Amino acid sequence: MLPADVEALFTRQDGSYLCARWGRPIVPIVFGVEDATLSVIKGAFEALCALSGHKMAETDPELGANVMVFFFRDWAELRGVPDLDRLIEGLDPMIARLEATGANQYRVFRFDETGAIKAGFVFLRMDKAMAAQPAEELALSQVLQVMLLWSESAFASRSPLGRLEDGRVVLRPEIGGVLRAAYDPVMPPVARDPSHALRIAARAGLTGQA
The missing domain is CATH 3.30.379 (Chitobiase; domain 2)
Incomplete structure (x- = not known):
């Protein structure tokens, strides 16, 4: 998952970005x-x-x-x-x-x-x-x-879930990382600027950024 994929998770149908926890x-x-x-x-x-x-x-x-x-x-x-x-x-x-x-x-x-x-x-x-x-x-x-307030189509093409070898259903690791990053205390509870997705991606370890 790339930063652009994170941005898509919170981009509304009208093209605006909105993430709220x-x-x-x-x-x-x-x-x-x-x-x-x-x-x-x-x-x-x-x-x-x-x-x-x-x-x-x-x-x-x-x-x-x-x-x-x-x-x-x-x-x-x-x-x-x-x-x-x-x-x-x-x-x-x-x-x-x-x-x-x-x-x-x-x-x-x-x-x-x-x-x-x-x-x-x-x-x-x-x-x-x-x-x-x-x-x-x-x-x-x-x-x-x-x-979180995900976009209307966030999981339309791919489920946020995955299955372990023992059959247990879990969150896909990258989705869990996005959720955890969005709730980081240093992150704002509400964001409307797409740059927020870059910060989420970095904290979720989805980019090479520190």
């Missing part, structure tokens, strides 16, 4: 899964927070839980979730758009006054493709995508 401890809550899957998802949050050096907490003073992960069979089910329309602006048009495109996942973020992430909402429609994924693989991929 969490500005507060993460407090996840998961809806629509059995206890066994719940423990796998929470384990993925714990693993990636440990990797990045970020913290988790029992409660968020403003929101209670600040990461909400929803598993469901049909987008229309979201219309019946109490108060979700108060958390997600434009919920009905969003659902209609996702139904029309046949999407099986979507993420919505909210930001604090500095632009750092303060809340994330992950919606997963369990179609055949989604349901075929092992729980560990699905959890690691989805938690990674809520840890």
